[in-house]
Amino acid sequence: MDDDLPTDFQVIVVGTGMVESIVAAACSRIGKNVLHLDSSDHYGGLWASYNFDGLQKFIKEVNSDPKRQQQVYNLSEKWYIEKETPQEEKKEEGQDKTEDSKAEPPKKVWSQANFTSEYRKFNIDMTPKLLFSRGPLVELLISSNIARYAEFRCVTRVLTWLNDRLMPVPCSRADVFATEAVSIVEKRMLMKMLTSIVGYNEEEMNNEFKDWNDKTFKEYLTHKGLTPNLIHYVLYAIAGGTDKMPCLEGVKECKKFLMSLGRYGNTPFLWPMYGSGELPQCFCRLCAVFGGVYCLNRPIDKVETKTVDEGKTMVTIESKSKTLNCDHLVIGINECPKELLSPEPAESCDISKAIFITNGTILPSEKEPLSLLRFPPLTEEDNAVTVLEVGPATGSCPKGLFVVYFITNKVKDAESDLMPYAEKIFDMSGGDQTVTSDKPKCLWSLFYNAADGGGAGSGAASGADGVFVCAGPDSGLDFDRAVSQAEEIFKQICPGEEFLPRAPDPEEIVFEDDVTHGPEFRREDDDADGDAPKE
Amino acid sequence: MHGRVKVRTTEEEKARKEKEKQEKLKVFKHAMQKIWDKRKKEELDLELMELTGKVLTSNPDIYTLWNIRREILNIFRKDMESEGQQLVDLYDAELRLTEYCLKINPKSYCAWHQREWVLTTRSNPDWKTELALCNKYLKFDERNFHTWDYRRFVISQCKPSLKEEFDYTTEKLLDNFSNYSAWHYRSKILVDLHPDLEAGRPIEDEHHKHELKMVESAAFTDPDDTSAWFYQRWLLGAVKTTVDLVVCTISPLKTTVAFNEPVSKDYVQMTTNLLINDVSVNGEWLPCEGKKYNNVWIFKHNEIIGDNFDIKVEYNRENVDKLTILCIQKNSLYIGRNNISFQRKYSEPVIKELKKQLDSCRQLLTMEPDNKWTLLTTTFLLHCINAKHYHNEVIDILKTLQIKDKMHAGYYGDLITKWSIELQLEDDYRNEELELKVKFAEKISSLPHLHYYSFCENVNLFNQNLTSRVLSTLSVLQHCKKLSLENNNLTTLKGFPSLNLEELNLRGNKDLDMKEVEIFKQQNNYNVIF
DSSP: OGGGSOSEEEEEEEOOSHHHHHHHHHHHHTTOOEEEEOSSSSSOGGGOEEOHHHHHHHHHHHHHOTTTOTTEEEEEEEEOSOSSOOHHHHHHHHHHHHTTTTSOOOOOOOOHHHHHHTGGGOOEESSOOOEETTSHHHHHHHHTTGGGGOOEEEOOEEEEEETTEEEEOOOSHHHHHHOSSSOHHHHHHHHHHHHHHHHOOHHHHHHHHTTOTTSBHHHHHHHTTOOHHHHHIIIIIISOOOTTOBHHHHHHHHHHHHHTTTSSSSSSEEEETTOTTHHHHHHHHHHHHTTOEEEOSOOOOEEEEEEOGGGOEEEEEEETTEEEEEEEEEEEGGGOOGGGSOSSOOOOOOEEEEEEEESSOSSOOSSOOOEEEEEOOSSSSOOOEEEEEEOGGGTSSOTTOEEEEEEEEOSSOHHHHHHHHHHHHSBOSOOOTTSOOSSOBEEEEEEEEEOOOOOTTOTTOOSSTTEEEEOOOOSSSSSHHHHHHHHHHHHHHSTTOOSSOOOOOGGGEEOOTTSOOOHHHHHHHHHHTTTOOOO | OTTOOEEOOHHHHHHHHHHHHHHHHHHHHHHHHHHHHHHHTTOOSHHHHHHHHHHHHHOTTOHHHHHHHHHHHHHHHHHSSSOOHHHHHHHHHHHHHHHHHHHHOTTOHHHHHHHHHHHHHSSSOOHHHHHHHHHHHHHHOTTOHHHHHHHHHHHHHHOOOHHHHHHHHHHHHHHOSOOHHHHHHHHHHHHHHSOBTTTTBSSOHHHHHHHHHHHHHHHHHOTTOHHHHHHHHHHHHOSOOOOOEEEEEEOSSOEEEEEEEEEOHHHHHHHEEEEETTEEOOOEEEESSSSSSEEEEEEEOOOOOOTTOOEEEEEOOTTSOOEEEEEEEETTEEEEEOOOOOOOOOOHHHHHHHHHHHHHHHHHHHHOTTOHHHHHHHHHHHHHHHTTTTHHHHHHHHHHHHHHOGGGHHHHHHHHHHHHHHHHHHHHTTSOOOEEEOOSSSOOSSOTTGGGGTTOSEEEOTTOOOBGGGGGGGGGOTTOSEEEOTTSBOOOOTTOOOOOOSEEEOTTOTTSOHHHHHHHHHHOOSEEEO
């Protein structure tokens, strides 16, 4: 097989993370000759979704060879349940299944063995992210027509932690109308604040905020006479900020949130079915449709750049003792040889993450919820914590379970940063699963830290000409940074070209006779009899 | 390169679409021609069903084709004595067709109508399916009033639990409260589901309060959304109202009786009885305003009215004690006034809720002193809680609104007029004058409650803002001798009713046409001053 692989490409992309995949698709889309490689056997790199088995392999890999995977560290996995379900209960379970429809079976008791046997029903994200309904990625998916490769679910609610309990945040007009948590005068205050933030044009914006440059958003909200409850909703839940958040940033974040309301659901967010790890693959698919060549399980050993005539750079890489040449090399930070990385250590703002698998939702509701919880910092030193809870309807886990992601900027390490928050909403005691309590039981947890060396601006930089290093995942909620970085890299590789123009639908494609078609196209071609329109 | 896709250019795509369109047009024209031909030949058969069906699937709004289909179905219906399987199938197919068409245009009047026709024509209609269809379409578009209309039709046939329907409106309003149809439907169900039969009020206290709270929440969430305000206005008006006799006037020339609301001839005949010197008088009731329901009725009788008579009017309503009104002589008139009150009567708990809402409004006004809807609602709440007590404040706010919201200055002016007249009326009814004159500073722009003054001999509307629009309402002034419309804004005398005046003053109406007044003078035998 290796022999079949051509050796000369215009663009070689190494790593199938989000940024790399978007660049690959964009280059391929405008006719560049693209080779896309990944050292592992799956797509996504640091952005991947794993089933439970795949996740176990990943954990093992990182723990056994920390040097190989420097982007992820402090990995700590923990079980809160038995290895096996006791023999007797297994029998009962069998009986239950036959008369499943009759009576509500008692709450399932999960064991590690259950997880192993149902491993394929899990899709666990290493980089869980939401999409703002009017965010850059949604717009890109639509404008490029790549959205047809993906499916989404609407986030059903935004929650916050207020007065020591979980509270839904009234963020849309319908929510504000329905909520009983705020008085009607507060409703008016809140709506007024929200609509004025959305409505400000640039001039009004400059006018309203001219004296607020060096003040915090909290000061502004207080100045506007909002009650403490409302300040909490707007500052922590809608703007996703902390007490220190600068005023203008808060306004910007609020506006972004509010502009995304009402497009798809009752909240501004979408969650990709089967996990965020699906999204890089959508771009890879487009790349392949336009002729990109894919090769997984293909680590690279060496990268060299040399100047050929007229100052043009050629990049050569060695992979499995084969030499591949290209004009441009795009490489994910996790695949990148150290010598190519900028020598000065990037601004360190690593991320603390945690994944929990629980036996119920954090706040019961009528239909299966899909929640975003924004935790305000519990202590002065802490950062705000973003929590995403996804259920079986998203294809993330088997029925009866929920996967909950925690993300925050690192202070100490993942476990000490996040455990206090997890304890607020989960029962971490590992006790009897059948006992109903007000908190869901945590069955399994994983804490880890992820490096983020790709602060804004440094994305397209690299040590060598013709080589572009793509940053890993950031701690942001959406894919904003990945999209803008990909576009930046693309513009340097293909100056003046359009970034991901709309891909045609099948009926817009002309099939010519001298082209070799795949089998499924052939039939259509015969039917259509050239391109004469059908009746 | 292998696998590279070639994409049609926009020009090619345009040409392809244009060609497709032309083809479609040709097919359409051909089919329509064939349909007309067949109908002319009276070939009302299955083939015509098929043809019309095909055209409708691409254009559901050709109502003629739906008419033809009903024609055909009616023929089949008559031909087949009992509703056999064939006819059942045809009805089913018709329902499927309408559903298909509604998918193309959910606001197609004729498709919804066809569906209603099929269901009322066939036997054993399946209302459950229809209700499910309504739910489906309201999920697509919760504001599609066609669907709400259709839902009311379905409900009227299958009569499901009102509670469920009520909860359904709640659900839809929680999704989006800018929904006139849902609020309207809610109001209809509310009075059926929770009437307060004991107290004779339209809505039970607890539910009245709940609705007021709900609509307040909507209004405070988005004060610029009018749908909630309309529902609130309806709720405020949902008080016990009874028809009452207001005033009776007996003169040697004419006998009139005025009611607070328009009533029918049957009603007057049944309830009202004139007694002169304790003898019941026979006669005929004639409408004063020439309508079926009138505020003022004229009693035509042959009795001669002299001085110092004992004149009474008995007013006898169902379930209420008989009321006898003594008519007291003043000049040549005998006038019997009833006790009147314009204060809306709410129950204690509702009043309490209204006061709470008033507080919220006032609080809101300190934050947003200029919000029109908050200001207006404040006036309504004040008026509903205690019109007399808050009168000056109400008028002040309405005057502010006239300045702030110029587009609706006329509306605010009419409110000022109405509420000021109401207050004056209660006073005037305690005096025994035979004169109407405006006793407050604000100029009136309309003549509300004029029938309350039907007894007046002297009506002085000097220096007001009246226009010719009000002329026809003057017909209730059956006993008026001297009428002054001096210094108003009359532009024509069209619609001026025939009255037995002695003097009419039209001076100072700048835009009144001299010629028209001359002709008017000739037609009427009273003194017209101009």
